[in-house]
Structures are given as C-alpha cells and as structure tokens.
Amino acid sequence: MKKCSRCLLPETHETISFDSRGICSVCQNREFRNEQINWSARRAELDALITKVKGTADYDCIIPFSGGKDSTFTLYFVVKELALKPLVVSFDHGFYRPKMLANRNRVVETLGVDLLTFKPNWLLVRKLMLQSLLEKGDFCWHCHTGIFSYPMWIAIEKRIPLILWGETSSEYASYYSYEDDEKVDEDRFNQIVNLGITADDMKVRMGDEFSQRDFKPYTYPSRRLLRELNLQSLALGSFIPWNPREQAKLISRELGWAGDEVEGVPQEFNYEKIECYMQGVRDYIKYRKRGYSRVSHLMALELRKGTINKEGAEKLISEFEGKRPASLDLFLNMLSLSEEDFEDIIQKHRVDPWDDRVMVQIGKKPHDFDSWQAKPALTNKESQKIVESFRHGNFNN
Amino acid sequence: MLFKRLIPKIVVEKTDSLAPIIFKSILTRAFEPFRVVGDPISQVKIQQSNLVDEILLVHRNRGLFDITFPNLVLRSCEYLNTPLTVGGAVTEPSHARILFESGADKIVIGRARSNLELLESIASNYGAQALVISIDYSDDDLKFGVDKFCESEISFGYMGLAGEIALNNKGRDGYGEGVDFRLLKTLQSTTKAPIVVGCGVSSVEHIANCFRAGCDAVTLSTFLSQTDQSIKQIRSHISTLGVNIRTRN
Amino acid sequence: MIDIIGSPSSNARAVYFAFLDMGVDCKIVQDATEIHNSKKIVLPGVGAFGALSKFLHDSKLYEPLQLRIAEGAKMLGICLGMQLLAEGSEESSEYKGLGIFMNHCKKFEGADLRVPHTGWDQVSINSQHEVLRGLSSDFSAFFSHSYYFPVDINCSFGTTEYGVEFSSVLAKDNVVGVQFHPERSQSNGRKILSNFADWE
Numbered sequence: 134m135k136k137c138s139r140c141l142l143p144e145t146h147e148t149i150s151f152d153s154r155g156i157c158s159v160c161q162n163r164e165f166r167n168e169q170i171n172w173s174a175r176r177a178e179l180d181a182l183i184t185k186v187k188g189t190a191d192y193d194c195i196i197p198f199s200g201g202k203d204s205t206f207t208l209y210f211v212v213k214e215l216a217l218k219p220l221v222v223s224f225d226h227g228f229y230r231p232k233m234l235a236n237r238n239r240v241v242e243t244l245g246v247d248l249l250t251f252k253p254n255w256l257l258v259r260k261l262m263l264q265s266l267l268e269k270g271d272f273c274w275h276c277h278t279g280i281f282s283y284p285m286w287i288a289i290e291k292r293i294p295l296i297l298w299g300e301t302s303s304e305y306a307s308y309y310s311y312e313d314d315e316k317v318d319e320d321r322f323n324q325i326v327n328l329g330i331t332a333d334d335m336k337v338r339m340g341d342e343f344s345q346r347d348f349k350p351y352t353y354p355s356r357r358l359l360r361e362l363n364l365q366s367l368a369l370g371s372f373i374p375w376n377p378r379e380q381a382k383l384i385s386r387e388l389g390w391a392g393d394e395v396e397g398v399p400q401e402f403n404y405e406k407i408e409c410y411m412q413g414v415r416d417y418i419k420y421r422k423r424g425y426s427r428v429s430h431l432m433a434l435e436l437r438k439g440t441i442n443k444e445g446a447e448k449l450i451s452e453f454e455g456k457r458p459a460s461l462d463l464f465l466n467m468l469s470l471s472e473e474d475f476e477d478i479i480q481k482h483r484v485d486p487w488d489d490r491v492m493v494q495i496g497k498k499p500h501d502f503d504s505w506q507a508k509p510a511l512t513n514k515e516s517q518k519i520v521e522s523f524r525h526g527n528f529n530n
Numbered sequence: 531m532l533f534k535r536l537i538p539k540i541v542v543e544k545t546d547s548l549a550p551i552i553f554k555s556i557l558t559r560a561f562e563p564f565r566v567v568g569d570p571i572s573q574v575k576i577q578q579s580n581l582v583d584e585i586l587l588v589h590r591n592r593g594l595f596d597i598t599f600p601n602l603v604l605r606s607c608e609y610l611n612t613p614l615t616v617g618g619a620v621t622e623p624s625h626a627r628i629l630f631e632s633g634a635d636k637i638v639i640g641r642a643r644s645n646l647e648l649l650e651s652i653a654s655n656y657g658a659q660a661l662v663i664s665i666d667y668s669d670d671d672l673k674f675g676v677d678k679f680c681e682s683e684i685s686f687g688y689m690g691l692a693g694e695i696a697l698n699n700k701g702r703d704g705y706g707e708g709v710d711f712r713l714l715k716t717l718q719s720t721t722k723a724p725i726v727v728g729c730g731v732s733s734v735e736h737i738a739n740c741f742r743a744g745c746d747a748v749t750l751s752t753f754l755s756q757t758d759q760s761i762k763q764i765r766s767h768i769s770t771l772g773v774n775i776r777t778r779n
Numbered sequence: 780m781i782d783i784i785g786s787p788s789s790n791a792r793a794v795y796f797a798f799l800d801m802g803v804d805c806k807i808v809q810d811a812t813e814i815h816n817s818k819k820i821v822l823p824g825v826g827a828f829g830a831l832s833k834f835l836h837d838s839k840l841y842e843p844l845q846l847r848i849a850e851g852a853k854m855l856g857i858c859l860g861m862q863l864l865a866e867g868s869e870e871s872s873e874y875k876g877l878g879i880f881m882n883h884c885k886k887f888e889g890a891d892l893r894v895p896h897t898g899w900d901q902v903s904i905n906s907q908h909e910v911l912r913g914l915s916s917d918f919s920a921f922f923s924h925s926y927y928f929p930v931d932i933n934c935s936f937g938t939t940e941y942g943v944e945f946s947s948v949l950a951k952d953n954v955v956g957v958q959f960h961p962e963r964s965q966s967n968g969r970k971i972l973s974n975f976a977d978w979e
Binding site: 135144147148149150151158268269270271319320321322323324327328329330331333334335337338340356481482484485486522523526527528 | 545554555556557559563564565566567568569571572573575576578579580609733734735754755756757758759760762763765766767769770777
C-alpha cells in the first residue's frame with residue numbers, strides 16, 4: 134500500500150491523494166494552514182459574529198458536547214475567552230464511559246453552564262447500528278447523524294442563532310481545504326457525516342418500520358427552517374489554530390478534565406476519543422476495511438509536527454493496530470451477530486488495495502471494561518431478519 | 531483538458547400502489563428491483579454535496595407516462611446545480627418535452643431500434659447533446675461476437691443521433707463483478723459520441739479499468755449505496771491511480 | 780429583477796431556480812413586451828442555433844433584445860445563448876445571430892475528438908471581469924456543445940482547449956457570454972451567476 138512519505142497515511146484513507154513528492158493532500162493542506170492562514174483576521178471575523186448574536190436569545194449559542202477534548206476545549210473557550218452564555222447539548226449515543234460522565238459533570242459544574250442531555254430510543258438505535266454496519270461497514274450512523282442534527286433542532290426550537298462546533302475536518306482529511314469556507318452545514322453533513330444516507334433514506338432501508346418522528350433526531354433540518362432563523366453553524370477551528378495536545382493540557386489544568394486509557398491506543402495518547410466504549414470496535418473495523426486506524430491517525434499528526442520520527446511511528450502502529458478488541462464480544466452480543474456473520478459483513482467492505490490478510494491478535498481490556506453495560510440485545514430473529522433483508526433484497530410492490 | 535466523469539445512477543420506482551404515489555430509490559439486479567434504498571430527492575441532494583459530475587435519474591417502471599415522474603424531476607431540481615440526465619418510460623416527444631421543462635439537461639432512451647422517430651425528434655428539437663442512447667444488452671446478445679452485435683446496432687441507423695452512448699450489460703447489473711466494456715473499441719471507431727459505461731462496479735479498480743480502456747464516464751449505483759465510498763473519495767483514489775478526473779471544483 | 784428568456788428548448792427553469800435559491804429576483808419571459816424595461820437579461824439556450832434564432836424572430840424578441848443591449852442592459856448568454864451573440868454559426872447558416880460579436884461559430888472537428896464536448900473542462904481566465912470575480916485563474920465548468928466560438932483577442936476573456944482553443948467566456952461592454960452551463964457548474968457556476976446578479 135502506498136503511504137505518504139511524510140505522515141504515513143495510506144492510500145486507503147478517504148479523499149487522500151499524493152503529489153509528485155509522495156506527500157499527501159492532508160499534509161499539503163497542513164502546509165497551507167501553517168503558512169497562509171491569517172489567524173488574526175479569522176479571529177476578528179469570529180469576534181464580529183459574536184457581537185452580533187450576543188444577548189439576542191435565551192442563550193448566545195449552543196455547544197454540542199461529547200465530553201471529549203475538542204468539545205470540552207470549545208466550551209472552555211466560549212465561556213472564558215468569548216464570555217458567552219452557552220447551552221451545552223449532549224447527544225447520548227449510548228456508550229459513554231464512566232470517566233467521561235465524570236468529566237462532563239466536573240466540566241459543566243466548574244464552568245457554570247446549563248446542560249441538556251438527550252438519549253434516543255435504544256430499540257431504534259440498536260437496529261440502526263446493525264443496518265448501518267451492513268450498509269456501510271460503519272455502525273455509528275445514529276451517532277454521526279444524531280450529533281450533527283439534534284443540536285440543530287434545539288437551536289430552532291429555542292431560537293438560538295449560533296452553534297459552535299470544535300475542529301474542522303481539514304485536520305484529518307481532504308474533503309475541504311483550509312481555503313474553503315467549511316461551514317458545518319447540510320453539504321458537509323452529506324459529504325462527511327451521514328455516510329451517504331439521510332434519515333429519509335434510512336427509514337426506507339429499514340422497511341418503514343419506524344416513523345418520521347422516530348427519525349427526527351437524525352434528520353438534518355430543512356434549509357427553509359435554518360434560513361428563517363438565520364442559524365449560523367460554524368467550527369471554532371475555522372477561527373483559531375487547533376492544537377489538540379496543548380488544548381488537552383489546558384483543560385486538564387483548568388477544569389480537571391481527565392484522559393483515559395483507550396482500547397488499542399498507546400497510553401500517552403489518553404486524551405483521544407475517550408468518551409465512547411465502542412471506539413475499539415470502530416477502530417478495529419476500520420483497520421479491517423482500510424488497513425490502518427486510530428494510531429496511524431495519531432502518528433500522522435505527530436509526524437507532521439515533528440514530535441516523532443517514522444521509525445518510532447511505525448513501531449507504535451504495528452504494536453497497537455489491528456488487534457481484536459475485547460469490546461467486540463459486547464458488540465456482537467448486543468446485535469445478536471455471530472462472529473461468522475461479522476466476518477462476512479466486514480469483508481465486503483474492504484477498500485482496495487488493502488488485502489486484509491492479517492493474523493487476528495487479541496487486544497488488552499481497558500481498566501473499566503467490566504463497567505461497560507451490556508444493553509438489551511436484539512433477538513436472533515430480529516437480527517437475522519435485518520441481515521437477510523440486506524443480503525437478499527426487500528423489494529415488495 | 532476534458533475530465534473523465536463519475537455519474538451516480540439513481541433508479542426510482544413507485545412502490546406503494548395504495549398510498550399516495552411515492553417514488554423510492556432502489557437497487558437493481560439484472561435490471562430487476564432488488565432493494566429499496568431511499569428517498570430519491572434525498573439521494574440527489576447527497577450526490578450533489580459529493581460533487582459528482584452528473585446525476586442520472588431513471589424511472590424503472592414501464593407503465594404509462596404520467597405527471598408523477600416529471601414532478602419528481604422538478605422537485606429534484608429545486609436546489610440542483612449539477613447536470614441531470616433523466617430517463618425511463620419516455621415513449622413520445624411530448625414526454626421528453628415535459629421532462630426538459632421540468633429541469634432535465636439530457637434524456638436517456640433505451641430500445642433505440644424501435645424508437646427511431648422519437649430519437650430523431652429529440653435530436654432535432656433539443657440538439658444531439660441532450661440525447662443519450664442506452665444500449666442495454668446481455669451476454670447472450672454477444673454470442674455471435676462483439677463485431678456482429680455492433681454491426682447490427684449500427685444498421686438501425688440511430689448512432690449518429692446520439693450526443694452520448696451508454697453501454698449497459700444487464701447481466702452485470704448489481705452483481706459487482708466488474709464492468710463489461712467489450713463494445714467500447716468498436717463503437718468508438720463508429721461514432722464520435724462520448725461513451726458511458728456502467729453495471730457491475732464493486733471496487734475502485736473496476737472504475738479505473740473502465741477509464742484506462744478509454745470510457746468517458748462511468749455510472750455507479752450499488753457500489754455507492756452499499757459501501758461507505760462516496761464519489762469524493764473515489765475521485766481522490768482514482769486520481770492517484772493516474773485517471774484524469776476532477777478533484778476539486 | 781433578472782429576465783430570463785424562456786425559449787421552448789432552453790433550460791430556463793434551471794437558471795431560474797438557481798437565481799431563486801440565491802435570493803435574486805427573476806422571472807422567465809417569452810415575449811417582447813416583457814423585456815420592455817429589462818435592465819438585466821439572461822439568454823440560456825440548448826439545441827440548434829437555427830431553432831433559437833427562429834424563436835427570437837417569431838416571438839419578436841430579436842430587435843427588442845438588440846435594442847435593450849444597445850441601451851445598456853446587461854446581458855448574459857449561456858451556451859447556445861452565448862453563440863447567438865455571434866453573427867452566425869456553421870450549424871445553421873441561414874439563420875442570423877444577434878451580431879454583438881462579429882464572429883461565426885464552428886463545429887468541433889478532429890479524428891480522435893469525442894463530439895459533443897460533454898463534461899467538465901478547464902476555463903483559463905485571460906482577462907479579469909466582474910462576472911469572473913472570485914474564481915481561480917483555471918476553474919472547471921460543465922460543457923455540452925458541438926459547436927464553438929473561436930478565440931478572438933477582442934472579446935475572449937476565458938478560453939478552453941478541446942482539440943482547438945476556443946472562447947469559453949466572452950465579454951464586451953455590457954454583454955457577457957459563457958459557453959458552459961453556470962447553472963449546472965456547482966459552486967463555480969453559482970459564483971458566476973451571483974456575480975452577474977451583483978454586476979453594476
């Protein structure tokens with residue numbers, strides 16, 4: 134597999150391309166970020182925007198919040214630097230880890246903000262997970278779409294004119310470049326977030342078993358509604374340079390935010406993706422599909438900054454990536470899937486030219502593994518029905 | 531330099547005869563309905579967000595042409611800024627007129643041999659560039675050889691009318707076993723029109739192969755629906771493989 | 780208010796929807812009385828040169844259009860609409876164009892050239908223009924045509940290479956023409972339409 138000569142991201146990384154030096158588009162984009170963005174001009178834009186919206190509604194803005202380092206930093210910045218009154222909105226995907234919940238409570242209590250949490254219907258969520266795994270080799274559709282849609286509905290209901298997200302996608306991929314005006318809007322939702330399936334489509338794929346109302350949390354609001362409110366949905370990372378490591382240090386210091394051991398990731402990166410206990414399965418599936426995963430991403434960031442060399446990066450990647458996570462058993466039980474079914478499903482999602490001929494090694498169980506809830510599982514019958522319908526068609530006239 | 535094109539194909543069918551008419555987008559196998567996969571308007575929006583080169587919207591039903599499909603086309607066009615080709619159930623010039631008025635840029639017609647008058651009418655009123663002729667064939671049709679089959683199609687006299695020729699091997703549709711472009715070379719020496727191929731893509735390599743063989747565009751249906759690969763991703767991937775494809779707008 | 784000429788075979792509706800989506804006031808017009816006071820006109824067109832020319836004559840739009848242009852109304856010709864700004868075309872030699880540009884359109888010829896020129900191709904900007912504001916010097920747009928407007932240093936603001944170099948953007952005073960379809964060229968196309976709407 135071809136890999137970037139600078140950051141080692143492979144050709145199976147979505148939207149990657151390489152120049153004549155063998156340097157990838159994400160690195161090239163990064164060069165632009167470091168050299169050409171006028172950050173003070175961008176900050177001035179943000180300040181001007183803030184001045185316009187401040188005090189015009191019950192809350193100045195909505196901060197979608199997961200408890201991870203990015204949303205925590207964003208919240209901190211909004212309260213301390215921008216002096217705004219936010220409504221913190223947390224979409225509960227169902228797999229929050231104990232430390233993350235502790236983080237969340239500590240952070241909101243320390244900063245002094247209002248928090249709204251939403252936990253969607255689990256009976257629908259578990260079916261969405263299986264359907265999404267079949268369709269796209271990615272079981273997180275409900276989470277991707279819920280996180281980006283639900284807070285929009287709250288903004289509309291409460292007539293709050295601004296939603297501020299965390300980092301831009303250019304930090305990780307080349308869907309947008311830094312020169313582009315990356316708004317967190319429906320276009321972006323359709324390109325990066327929803328895996329090419331909207332709530333309307335998913336409702337159809339699930340045989341219209343659930344109603345439009347059931348799908349509302351995953352549905353992106355219409356342009357008309359958004360225009361009416363003149364809702365601005367922007368990433369803080371468009372206005373200030375993003376430095377995850379430094380930001381993690383800051384929030385630990387100022388808010389007592391704590392990192393956590395993450396399945397399949399070296400200990401020193403305990404600030405990354407700590408909030409979800411299905412992250413290990415997610416990373417493993419990505420590895421099986423594309424031949425690289427979270428550690429490669431982390432190494433890419435470090436290589437670009439020059440804080441590690443290629444040899445060191447390769448060593449960590451081979452040590453930590455591609456191991457079967459303990460959480461896979463939880464996952465398979467929840468969806469009533471056999472290991473065979475699972476293999477059959479993910480092999481169909483392999484991305485060229487990765488050939489997935491890997492020995493399956495077992496990964497280490499994180500310290501809080503036993504506290505990870507086994508939720509009410511799909512019955513075998515329900516699970517098979519969904520799988521069969523996908524494999525053999527569901528057309529009825 | 532003219533770029534190669536990636537074209538998502540959205541096949542629609544009316545699926546509920548009792549309720550108010552609802553079009554759903556479907557996946558097909560050998561041109562027969564296989565799975566219902568979504569809402570057509572939603573799919574058009576998604577593809578547009580992914581900077582596809584064109585969108586192909588096909589009505590699979592062979593029933594009577596009525597206002598429902600043009601209405602669907604009209605609704606798809608509300609925010610559309612991507613070229614749109616539509617087809618299916620067009621049997622008369624008036625059908626074509628209604629579809630163009632609803633916002634279609636091009637119309638695709640199959641069964642060319644028996645639709646000569648219709649093809650002539652569209653070409654003369656709207657120009658050849660508005661007409662795509664689809665040659666839908668099976669392996670069986672080629673049993674006397676590729677050249678014999680091409681000769682036969684050419685003899686019907688429709689080749690010169692097309693602004694574009696689409697080649698679809700029905701048997702490959704939905705099976706993901708690669709695209710059949712055996713007819714390509716012969717047809718390229720016969721007609722000047724660009725040639726679009728489809729049916730059977732299940733990997734990026736399949737797509738790259740089509741372009742390397744000389745096709746001008748590739749249509750994709752099942753591949754986009756049942757993998758997490760979007761057009762934007764595919765673009766970067768095949769560009770790295772050396773295909774001259776648009777990578778940014 | 781932008782008046783969009785709605786000839787029967789044009790895709791005026793697509794242009795109309797595009798402006799509407801941008802919040803620009805516009806309407807589709809089909810006869811001479813409707814362009815009496817037009818300050819901004821768009822002439823889209825697909826199909827044959829002769830057919831569009833005939834429509835303009837039959838609906839008595841031909842002279843009023845020339846008059847509006849002479850009086851300073853801003854005009855955007857799209858695809859065949861751009862070609863109609865010329866004197867004539869090889870495509871339909873018996874029909875006349877509006878004669879804003881003293882050129883004739885020609886057919887694409889070439890052994891290995893696929894015709895029509897269909898798909899996304901590069902426009903190289905030769906000279907700056909209001910309508911091209913904010914676009915990169917080489918931008919891509921969607922083309923669909925078999926005839927082309929040759930390069931003319933007096934009026935070619937943008938050119939494209941396809942077997943031959945041809946004019947993809949024309950401009951002279953208050954008239955602009957684009958060979959490609961801005962209403963179908965995604966963000967680049969929207970920029971052009973928006974620039975035309977803002978053009979003072």
